[in-house]
Amino acid sequence: MRDSTEFDVSDTLLGWYDRHAREMPWRIGPVDRLAGVMPDPYRVWLSEVMLQQTTVAAVHDYFVRFTSRWPTVNSLAAAEDGQVMGEWAGLGYYARARNLLKCARVVAFEHDGRFPDNYDALLKLPGIGPYTAAAIAAIAFDRPETVLDGNVERVMARFYDIHAPLPGSKPTLKVKAAALTPARRPGDYAQAVMDLGATICTPKSPACGICPLCSSCSARAADTQAELPRKVTKKPKPTRLGHVYIAQRNDGAMLLERRPDKGLLGGMLGWPGSDWSDTPPECPPFPAQWQEIPGEVRHTFTHFHLILRIWATELPSGSAPNDLIVMDKHQFKPSDLPTVMRKAFDLWRGH
Known part of the structure; x- marks a missing residue:
């Protein structure tokens, strides 16, 4: 009731x-x-x-x-x-x-x-x-x-002045x-x-003066709204490293891979590369004259930061090493790549 x-x-x-x-x-x-x-x-x-x-x-x-x-x-x-x-x-x-x-x-x-x-x-x-x-x-x-959701949690924590x-x-x-x-x-x-x-009881500087629940809000009465909701301190995110290999043929085609369905970026198109770890080995997907692109790609996932070194090579037209996907220059769209892979492409293109 x-x-x-x-x-x-x-x-x-x-x-x-x-x-x-x-x-x-x-x-x-x-x-x-x-x-x-x-x-x-x-x-x-x-x-x-x-x-x-x-x-x-x-x-x-x-x-x-x-x-x-x-x-x-x-x-x-x-x-x-x-x-x-x-x-x-x-x-x-x-x-x-x-x-x-x-x-x-x-x-x-x-x-x-x-x-x-x-x-x-x-x-x-x-x-x-x-x-x-x-x-x-x-x-x-x-x-x-x-x-x-997070918005409702914040409203409830403040409305009832819950400090847990x-x-x-x-x-x-x-x-x-x-x-x-x-x-x-x-x-x-x-x-x-x-x-x-989302609009009034916001994480920072809540607009209590125009909130329809202001007169009934326990945190407002106790002047604790800016402190709530409290959260357990998160551990700092670790940083992982990796290598990415971008190969383009003379006819403009790009060589990509489809990532496994399970795991980060599962099922997405991307550049072949190493595992992401503390000390990933260099592991080109096939023998070629690979050159490192100056700079690095930085990206943050939910649980870790990632830094990628980018390697590039050019191949003759018609080359299709290993089981990589050959994407014609008219079919390839950088927008189809996940963000971290698009960052790698942008660094390579800028070079």
């Missing part, structure tokens, strides 16, 4: 959302929603997968391109893996793109192209975890599920978020809390 304070909070936040909801290409705004327009579960799912570990600004153009090229889950399920991975390049966390295709194909071929409408069934789909299942169930199907650090405090924050989730308009409410965290 929700008490009167919880009802007041959710109603206040919904009223604020009705006036200030952000416009996004995947969102059905409160006015249209009130008029009976239902969100497309495909677009909700796609946006939520893209938004993991990424910002709204970074996702916007990717989402528009994806939905222009593959407007339905069935069209995405029928797409070639390489095309999808190429469109994903630059968004990072490439396991998401592989799971995106797996999920699309399960929905298309096992669910007749329709996403399940409840949390438990959504959770069984490839690549969908508790947060994404709750978000789709709430936003697409108006189920009263508790949606807990993340990630250990997640269960407590979820209980608090669940207590505020209304049975009426739960999809709009979930988006309202996320919008509040």
